[in-house]
Each structure stands twice: as C-alpha cells, then as structure tokens.
Amino acid sequence: MKNTKKLNEGCLKIFRLLQLLYEDKAEYNDVIEIFMDESYDQTPNNLQVNINKYFNTLKIFGIKVKKEKNKFKLLSGLYSMYFTMDDLKSISLIMSYLNYFPEIDMTQNIEKFLESIEIRMNNEDKKTISIMNTNPNYDFSFYYSDIREQIAHCEQICKENFFIVVLYKKNGKEHQCKCTAKEVLYNSKTAYLKVYEANSMQNLEIPIGSILAINSLPQKSTSMEMSTTVVYKLKNRLAKTYNLKENERTNGIDEKGELIVVNKNEDFDNLISRLMRYAGNCEIMSPKPIREKMQAVINETLANYESE
Amino acid sequence: MKEFLKTNTVTYNLMSFTGFKSILIFSLLLEGPKSYSELQEILKNHEYLHETISSDTLRVYLNSLREIGCKITRKSKNGVTRYSIDSHPFVLNIDEKQIPSIIKVYKALTQSIEVSDLLALQQFFAKISQYIQDDELKEKLSKVSPLYNIDSKIITDLMACAQNNWEITVQYNSLSTGNKYKNITILADKLHISNRKLYLSGVNSEYDTYASFLVSNINNIVSINMHNRTLDVPKLTVSYEYSKDDNEKFELLSCEKIINEENNKLTIEITSNNKFDITQRILSHSTKCKVISPDDFKAHIISTLKQMKEGYIEKH
Numbered sequence: 152m153k154n155t156k157k158l159n160e161g162c163l164k165i166f167r168l169l170q171l172l173y174e175d176k177a178e179y180n181d182v183i184e185i186f187m188d189e190s191y192d193q194t195p196n197n198l199q200v201n202i203n204k205y206f207n208t209l210k211i212f213g214i215k216v217k218k219e220k221n222k223f224k225l226l227s228g229l230y231s232m233y234f235t236m237d238d239l240k241s242i243s244l245i246m247s248y249l250n251y252f253p254e255i256d257m258t259q260n261i262e263k264f265l266e267s268i269e270i271r272m273n274n275e276d277k278k279t280i281s282i283m284n285t286n287p288n289y290d291f292s293f294y295y296s297d298i299r300e301q302i303a304h305c306e307q308i309c310k311e312n313f314f315i316v317v318l319y320k321k322n323g324k325e326h327q328c329k330c331t332a333k334e335v336l337y338n339s340k341t342a343y344l345k346v347y348e349a350n351s352m353q354n355l356e357i358p359i360g361s362i363l364a365i366n367s368l369p370q371k372s373t374s375m376e377m378s379t380t381v382v383y384k385l386k387n388r389l390a391k392t393y394n395l396k397e398n399e400r401t402n403g404i405d406e407k408g409e410l411i412v413v414n415k416n417e418d419f420d421n422l423i424s425r426l427m428r429y430a431g432n433c434e435i436m437s438p439k440p441i442r443e444k445m446q447a448v449i450n451e452t453l454a455n456y457e458s459e
Numbered sequence: 460m461k462e463f464l465k466t467n468t469v470t471y472n473l474m475s476f477t478g479f480k481s482i483l484i485f486s487l488l489l490e491g492p493k494s495y496s497e498l499q500e501i502l503k504n505h506e507y508l509h510e511t512i513s514s515d516t517l518r519v520y521l522n523s524l525r526e527i528g529c530k531i532t533r534k535s536k537n538g539v540t541r542y543s544i545d546s547h548p549f550v551l552n553i554d555e556k557q558i559p560s561i562i563k564v565y566k567a568l569t570q571s572i573e574v575s576d577l578l579a580l581q582q583f584f585a586k587i588s589q590y591i592q593d594d595e596l597k598e599k600l601s602k603v604s605p606l607y608n609i610d611s612k613i614i615t616d617l618m619a620c621a622q623n624n625w626e627i628t629v630q631y632n633s634l635s636t637g638n639k640y641k642n643i644t645i646l647a648d649k650l651h652i653s654n655r656k657l658y659l660s661g662v663n664s665e666y667d668t669y670a671s672f673l674v675s676n677i678n679n680i681v682s683i684n685m686h687n688r689t690l691d692v693p694k695l696t697v698s699y700e701y702s703k704d705d706n707e708k709f710e711l712l713s714c715e716k717i718i719n720e721e722n723n724k725l726t727i728e729i730t731s732n733n734k735f736d737i738t739q740r741i742l743s744h745s746t747k748c749k750v751i752s753p754d755d756f757k758a759h760i761i762s763t764l765k766q767m768k769e770g771y772i773e774k775h
Contacts (some may be wrong), residue, residue: 157518161475242583394656431766
C-alpha cells in the first residue's frame with residue numbers, strides 16, 4: 152500500500168529555509184527554489200512577498216538574518232546553547248589568538264567554526280564576549296610576525312607535495328636536505344617546517360626562520376615513508392615513572408627494572424635534546440648512527456668545559 | 460495567510476501563519492514532552508493565535524517535523540501520550556575538515572597560556588566534542604591538552620593551594636618507591652606545565668626539600684592547612700652561556716632572564732628552588748650551552764656528563 156502520510160507544505164518550507172541558513176548555503180536562488188510553487192503561475196512579485204512573509208516569521212522568533220552578496224546569512228538561530236563564563240573566555244581567547252595566527256586556511260576554518268557557535272549564542276553571551284578583554288599577560292601580536300611570508304610559502308609547499316631541497320642554518324653551519332614537506336608546526340615562539348628526509352629516513356623539524364632557501368624539484372613525492380625507529384632504555388626511577396609519548400611504544404619494564412622504549416617519527420635532534428635531560432638514566436640502544444650521535448653530543452658538550 | 464498584529468519585532472503586517480505555528484510547535488516539543496491536548500491548549504491561548512487546531516492537523520505538523528529530520532519520541536503514561544523532540548537538524552555540526560585546524564591552533568595555544576585558562580579551554584572543547592561524529596577525531600581533540608585525564612577539581616583545588624602557599628597532604632601514586640599510594644605533605648608553591656605535563660612544585664615536608672610532583676599521580680587531596688606559610692627554601696641561581704643560531708628565537712622560561720647578549724651569544728640567569736629542573740634545562744641545551752657559575756653547579760653538570768659518557772663506553 153502506498154504511504155499516504157500527509158505533510159504541511161508551509162512547515163516544510165520554513166524548516167528547509169532554516170536548514171539552508173544553518174548550513175550557510177542560503178544562496179538567493181536556492182531560497183527561491185524552496186518557495187516556487189509549480190501548481191500555479193507565480194509572478195515574481197508574489198514570490199518575493201511570500202519569501203518576505205517567511206523571513207518576517209523568523210524575525211518574530213528573534214532569528215536574525217542579513218543579506219550578504221548573493222546570500223542570506225544567519226546571525227542568530229532558533230535556539231541558544233548554554234555557555235559558562237569560562238567557555239566565553241575561551242572563545243574570546245581563541246578569537247584574539249586567531250588575529251595573529253599566520254596560516255590563512257586554518258584561520259578561515261576556525262572562523263567558520265566560531266561563526267557556527269556564535270549563531271547558537273544568546274544576545275547576552277554575545278555582548279559579554281564583545282566586551283571581554285584577554286589576559287594582559289598574553290601578547291600574541293609578536294608571534295611569528297617576522298616570518299609570516301615564509302610561513303605562507305611553506306604552507307604552499309606542503310600543499311604542492313613536490314620533492315624539495317631545503318637549505319637551512321643550524322649551529323652556525325649551512326645544511327641541505329632533499330625531502331618532502333609535511334606540515335607547518337608551531338610552538339609558543341616559533342614555527343617549524345616538518346619534512347621527511349628519505350635519505351636518513353627521518354622527520355626533521357626545521358625552524359622556518361633558519362631556512363635560507365627552498366627549491367622545488369619537478370617530481371611529485373609519494374606517500375611512502377620508512378621512518379627510522381630509535382630504541383632507547385630508561386633506568387632507575389625514570390623507568391617506573393616515564394609517560395610514553397604518542398609516537399612511542401614499549402613492552403613494559405624488564406627483569407632488570409629497565410624500560411625499553413621504541414620511538415618513531417621524532418626529529419632526531421629533538422629526541423636527543425629530550426633524552427639529554429634524562430642524564431644517566433637513559434641510553435640509546437639503536438640504530439648505531441643515532442647512538443653515536445648521542446655520544447658525540449655528550450662529548451661535544453663536555454668539550455665546552457675542557458679548559459676548566 | 461492572515462493579516463497579523465504589529466509587534467515590536469515585526470515591521471510588516473504580513474507573515475506566514477503556518478510558519479509561525481510550525482516553529483512554535485517545534486519549540487514546545489523541544490522544551491519537553493507535550494500531549495496533543497496540551498499543544499492545543501497552548502495554541503488556543505496564544506496571544507496571537509487563539510486558534511483551535513485539530514489532532515489531525517497536529518499530526519500533520521509532527522509528520523512534517525519528522526520529514527525535515529527531527530527525531531520525535533512518543534511516550535504514554537496513565538493513558539496520555541506525549542511527544543518530544545530528541546534531536547533535530549539544527550544542532551551544532553562541526554565539519555570534519557575544521558577539526559585538524561582546531562587541534563593545531565589548540566595545540567599552539569596550550570603552550571602560551573596559564574593553567575587556569577588551559578583548564579577552561581579544555582572544558583570548552585570537551586563540551587564541543589559531543590558534536591563531533593568521528594570518534595577518532597574526538598579522541599585526538601580530547602588529548603591535546605596537557606591536563607587531559609586529570610580531575611579538574613584537583614587542578615582547581617591545587618591552583619588555590621599554590622596561590623595561597625597552603626600546606627596540603629595528598630595521596631600520591633608513588634610508582635618509584637613501589638608504594639601504590641603514599642601520603643605526602645607539600646607546602647604548595649606553584650602549578651606549572653613542563654614538557655607537556657602538569658606539576659605541582661613545593662616543599663616536601665618530610666624531607667624539607669623543594670620538589671615537583673606530577674599532578675596526574677595525585678589521587679586525591681587528603682587535607683588542606685589554610686594557614687599560609689612563607690616558603691623558605693634557598694633558591695639556586697645559575698648563569699649560563701647559550702650560543703644561538705642566526706634567527707633562532709630563544710625560548711626564555713619565566714624563571715630565566717637574559718643578562719647579556721653579544722652577537723649570537725646569550726648570557727642567561729636561571730633561578731629556581733629546584734636543582735633538578737635547572738639540571739634538566741641545562742642538559743637539554745647540550746652543545747649550545749655552558750654553565751658559568753656557580754662553580755659547584757658547574758662541577759655537578761660536568762660530573763653528570765662524564766657519567767653519561769661512561770654509560771655509553773662501558774656497554775660497548
């Protein structure tokens with residue numbers, strides 16, 4: 152038997168309109184399509200009057216809409232979410248941080264997310280946010296300000312996915328590596344270009360400020376990556392208290408009370424700098440070149456005190 | 460369509476009467492379960508409507524709401540059937556493409572803000588994550604904060620203790636001594652993040668030494684002595700030289716200050732109650748760093764490095 156469920160056209164129309172508005176897809180033409188009635192000849196004037204009536208209805212419920220280019224944009228919605236004062240502070244913090252965040256695509260994505268939050272916010276909360284001041288201890292304005300152009304360039308290179316040759320300065324010397332750009336990473340003060348160097352089978356994090364030149368090669372890179380695995384052991388108290396990182400695994404503490412850790416994908420220099428902190432409680436087991444590198448770092452550091 | 464009353468919000472006389480009733484019914488069912496007769500009563504007494512609507516017409520409205528994606532449940536109790544909207548298509552829907560961007564900015568932000576703001580930010584994202592469909596992304600987002608997996612009540616209490624230098628006794632999961640839980644009394648000094656982990660630093664009353672305790676290992680706070688005491692722990696100040704690369708931005712800790720800068724050579728002074736923290740900081744700078752003073756700390760670093768060197772030679 153045919154399903155004869157009765158539906159209310161007006162109800163469907165107003166909610167379809169709301170759906171378009173919530174999805175930020177309310178182009179004029181799509182809105183018109185909702186209200187076109189094929190059953191009788193509608194004049195453009197009738198159609199416009201009809202659409203206005205539905206928009207007025209939304210207004211009664213406090214739903215605000217504005218016209219922008221060829222689109223209707225929702226400013227406040229059908230219902231509001233509950234936000235605590237801490238939530239509002241967090242939103243305001245993200246907003247002020249975004250003003251200085253250098254990656255455009257990323258910033259746009261988050262702005263879109265914040266917009267969708269804002270249309271679900273009541274007027275009181277909107278007002279609170281607009282007058283909220285960020286903690287005066289935070290000054291995001293200087294972050295990455297001097298390397299904005301280089302960051303944009305690196306972003307572009309990551310998207311293109313070609314092999315590249317990076318010339319950069321480290322410890323006062325120039326280094327060069329043929330690699331694939333993976334992503335731009337940030338810490339509180341600077342930004343890094345994360346690359347995969349197939350030769351040494353490692354991920355490198357190069358401070359963008361230290362990059363002297365990047366040349367793209369004509370070949371596209373493949374997604375094949377064979378990262379070197381570094382194995383190190385932790386001893387004494389550290390073996391019992393160590394928290395594994397995301398990129399690490401272990402089989403637990405062995406009979407000698409030592410923790411063998413298998414580390415993958417970490418920049419070797421960063422790893423060595425981290426393991427140096429553990430002093431005599433840590434020893435790199437393999438691969439041999441990384442173990443030797445660690446030894447060399449210890450010796451070089453000791454050499455700083457040779458004349459003492 | 461009917462002529463409609465002028466209101467403060469509507470400047471036109473005309474509006475969609477069906478649209479109005481649709482949103483009203485939607486809002487009423489979202490508010491909580493209503494029977495047909497309860498809906499009819501509300502619509503009849505509504506200041507604009509004053510309209511009697513049949514059950515059949517209400518059924519059509521409900522069908523239409525289902526059609527646009529509302530999940531309407533029906534529950535009967537004492538012979539009365541009530542309807543309510545459990546979910547609808549207008550809830551926050553976070554685009555999966557937005558999440559990696561959110562994670563990246565959230566990660567960067569966690570390195571630049573105070574613990575109290577980080578806690579608020581973590582709670583905000585925890586609230587938001589219920590609108591993320593993909594479980595993997597949801598998990599990734601939840602693990603961004605270094606405060607992940609730590610009871611927020613403990614963090615809030617410890618913040619107050621550290622701010623007031625209160626003495627507290629905590630039940631600590633002391634893995635190193637093999638004691639599963641051990642009561643430790645600490646004169647709280649500060650709550651801080653180091654190497655993406657939250658620590659409480661203060662004076663360990665048992666040994667009268669300054670130490671840092673992993674907050675994730677604190678099971679609960681047993682007692683708080685609210686008489687604030689003065690922290691009377693000798694501070695250690697160490698000067699060291701750091702050879703910077705061109706364009707390198709040196710990340711100064713809050714306990715550090717640059718006392719001299721010549722070409723790419725920085726002279727930095729670090730002050731802390733905790734010798735262990737200073738040792739770790741110096742060792743992490745490895746070849747770029749040399750301790751200048753005091754002599755006994757310099758000797759300590761040299762002997763630590765020699766020990767590390769021997770560790771490698773002995774085994775191979």
